Amino acid sequence: MTLPALVGLVVLLAALVFIGAALARLSRPINTEGHSGDEQLIEKVNNLLPQTQCAQCGHPGCRPYAYAIIKQREPINRCPPGGDRTIADLAELLGTTALPLDSSCGEQKPIQVAIIDESVCIGCTLCIHACPVDAIVGAGKLMHTVISDQCTGCELCLPPCPVDCIDLVSPATSTSDWQWPRPA
């Protein structure tokens, strides 16, 4: 074998090794941190969640749950306020099968809003701190009230209230959100 042929072979081998390494690098599961495709998917999942921010799914809000669904393979059936409709939407988006709602997280309830019995409220501000969506207004030692339009009915303000003056009620149907009954 001549020298030039040997050199050529070595160069060829080196090139093959290099290409192989590059291919191996490319085919490796991409480290997900900060990858924009996942970010978009999280955003999409988050858009389908009801934004009640009730933490019943075991995550401190809807976006963290969306993050967990994508990054930690958390099941999609853990959101009680969203119920079957949300599960179906998520399954369609992610190409998986819809599961029944995980009852350990809670039951789906009709839409409700919190209401503070203003004559009993002692103005301790604890509920204000608990509300994830800033729907309670009030100041120390003064009566508090719920902005019913902004309340998501997450129930997080109930446990902290020392005088048990917060109730959840179904909101009065307004003309703008009334729906025709579904024909049988």
Place this chain on the structure above:
Amino acid sequence: MRVRNAWRKQFSAEKPRAPFSFHGGLKLDTSKRALTRFNSTGIKELPLPAKLVVPLIDYHKNNIEPLVNIQQTVSRGQIIAPGIISPAYGTVSVIEPCEFIHPGGLSVNSVVIDTHANNSENPPVSIPSAKAAQAMINSFAEQPIETLEQAALVGLGGAGFPTLHKIKSANNGIHTLIINAAECEPEIACDEALMLAEPEAIALGIETLVQLTQCQQCIIAIEDSKPLAQQQLSEAINTFDVNAAIMTIPTRYPTGAETTLIEVVTGKRLAYRNANSPTTKSQTTPSEHGIVCINIGTAHALWQMVERNQALDSRVVSLGGSNMRNPCNVRVRFGTPVNFVLSATDNTPDNAHTRIRAGGPLSGFDLHSLNAPITANTNCILAEAAFIETPAQPCIRCGQCADVCPVKLLPQQLHWYAQSEDHDKCAQLNLAACIECGCCDLVCPASIKLTETFRYAKSTARFLSEQNQKADEAEQRFKNREERLKQREADRKAAIEKRKQAVKSQDKKTNTDRIKAALERARTKQKSSKD
């Protein structure tokens, strides 16, 4: 004015065009029951009830705040909330949620007025000479258009859109003014009755509209099933030299619907905005095309404003239906409860099975309560026999529903997707454009409740999009709160760190000095307390 007069001559010489046609629609039996007694009774004037109930909602069904207080005396025509006037002289007794005419039997905040005994009567509209009338109209048209606000004019065709908004929203001027005298739904005859009873007032109202809107042409569209009304109106139009042409259009439901009527009169279908996007596709409004449609009842009301400065506070209502003992047309003051209308005309239902409905036989719905008050939108009250439901059969794909749909929708497909709650697909198939006319229902051989399903799907889609918007807002507030909490935590940490640094940076000597000083202080304190 002289220019206008010259133009007028030219215009009235123009021959009225033949009407165009529209897709679908149905020929219905319009031998109107409510009109059967017109010759003997005319339009009945109802007495004023002791209580009037005025719902505080606007065209979009949003609540509005009252401008009056309880116990306040209000005069007839006084503005009691933005866009709403008091229909009579009286005292506000309460402002509370009251039932109103709504398919779900909902209540809205309403002003209840106890009417006073010495209320002014409704004298018949006086008709001046042609010359005097022109002078009145001219001076009225010279006032700023905002004067119309006091007239509280809204469309009397059934939807109740504020007339002033309609006129003002045509930014590029009004090319064609269409006066809607079609009234195509069986049983409803209030417009026809008005044309027979007071054609002069209508003609003068139309002339006022022509002058107010400065339109280039005005066409009055009347169905060919109303020859007598047409004749009366056309005589009045000649007498007062009104700048309008009458167009006789074929009697075919739903030609009276705004979009269909525009198609019939101008030959144009209103285009869609963003036609290629299923989510933002929407119909352009007539005023964007320089077209305004106004009901003849509204024209009549405008003449009352010109002639005696009277705001719109009553309307003609047709009473009909198979169980209505005395079908007739009555002029009812707004706020009059339905049961008062029925009892005053000797129509109180004599058995519990009679269904009292508001609106026409196709577009209307059953009333939950007879306490609900008549408003500008109530063109018809029907008393019908108990409803016998025909169970729906599976669709046989005959395609008749699509043939009759005046909006060229595909009801069969829409029904499929609406039933499976696929709202995106419904939006793509343009469900929002459905005018809920009920034609598809009428022809369906399988008795499928198409229109009902569409009403349901439309309201649900609206509800869901509202929920979505609320969710977005909640998310924003949640984000803001997270930011705030993070910031607060960071501030707290920074403060602790700062204090730590401060302690560290002080040298030992000063620290021991401070301890000494503190001990000294404590000692003196002890001493002084012992003394």
